[in-house]
Amino acid sequence: MQMMLVWLMTTQAELHRELSAAIRLVAQEGPAAAWPLIGISLLYGVFHAAGPGHGKAIIATYLGTSRTRLRRGLFLSVLSAIVQGIVAILLVEVLVGVLEYSLRRTQGAAAQLENISFALVAVLGIVLALRSAKALYRRRRQPSHRTATLFSGGGKMQAYCADCGGPHRLTSAHIDEPLDWRASLPIILSIGMRPCTGAILVLLVAYSLDLRWVGIAAVLAMSLGTSATVSLLAVAAVSLRQGVLRIFQSGKSSSHRLSVIFDVLGFIGGMAIGLIGLGLLQQGLKTASHPLF
Secondary structure, three states: OHHHHHHHHHHHHHHHHHHHHHHHHHHHHOHHHHHHHHHHHHHHHHHHHHOOOHHHHHHHHHHHHOOOOHHHHHHHHHHHHHHHHHHHHHHHHHHHHHOOOOHHHHHHHHHHHHHHHHHHHHHHHHHHHHHHHHHHHHHHHOHHHHHOEEEOOOOOEEEEOOOOOOEOOOOHHHHOOOOOHHHHHHHHHHHHOOOOHHHHHHHHHHHHOOOHHHHHHHHHHHHHHHHHHHHHHHHHHHHHHHHHHHOOOOOOOHHHHHHHHHHHHHHHHHHHHHHHHHHHHHHHHHOOOOOOO
8 A cells, every 4th residue: 555655646746747847848839739738637637636635535434424326426526626626726817817926825825725625624524423413313312213113904014214203114215315515515615625736836837837728728637637536436435335235234124224324424424524624724724835935
C-alpha cells in the first residue's frame, strides 16, 4: 500500500510538471496546441483522485454505510467532482479577474474556502449520526412494532413495520434511502467547496499568460478525470456493502435486521465523517500559506 501511494504521488508530481510545460507550449504556439494540455489535465485528475483526500473518504464512508443505491452514488460522485472544478474556476475568475487579487491573496482565499468545506464535513457527519441515532432510539422505544404480529383471516402471521407502525411486510423501499436534494446538497458542497490546489495553480498560470479559456478547459478536464476515479471508488464501496449485507439476508426478519444494520452503520459512518471534518479543520487552521506565494 505504501509503495502504491508513493507511486501515485510521484506520478502526480510528474503530471504536474507536464502541465506546466504544456501551458507554456500553448503560450508559444497558440490554442491549437491545447489538446495535449487537456489530455494531461484529464490524467492528472484521475491520479489526483486516486491519492488520499477528504472527498474520497466522505464518498466511501457515506456510500458504504448508507442506504443509497449505486446509480445515486455515481451521480453524487460525478457531480461533486464537477462542482469542485467549477468552484476553482469561479474563485479565480472573481478574485483575479474582477477583484484583481494577487496570487498570494487568492491562495489565502482558497485556504479559507477549504476550512469552510472542512467545517461543513464536520456538520454533515454530526447530522448523519444524529439521524441514525434517532432512528435507533425510535426502534428501541417501540418494541411492539418490531416484534408484534397480527393474525389475518388465513391464520398467517404478519409483521408490523418499525418505521410507520402499520401491519405490512417490509419491502426493499424500507432499506432504499432516496437521494433527494436535502441529502445530496450537503455532501456535494462539503466536497466541492474545496478547490483542487492543482486546478488553482493551472488557472493562475493560465491567467498570467492570457490563456484564460485554455485554463478553464484544463480544469474541467481535471474534473472529469477526478469523477472517473471517484466513481470507481463508489462502485467498490457499494459492492462491498452489498456483499457484506448478503450475509444477513436470511430468514423472515431479514428486512428488519437490515434496517437496524443500516441505522447502526449510518451512525458509525456519520461519526467517522464528523471526526474527519474536525481533524481536517484543525489541521487547516494551523497550516501556513504556500511558500511559493
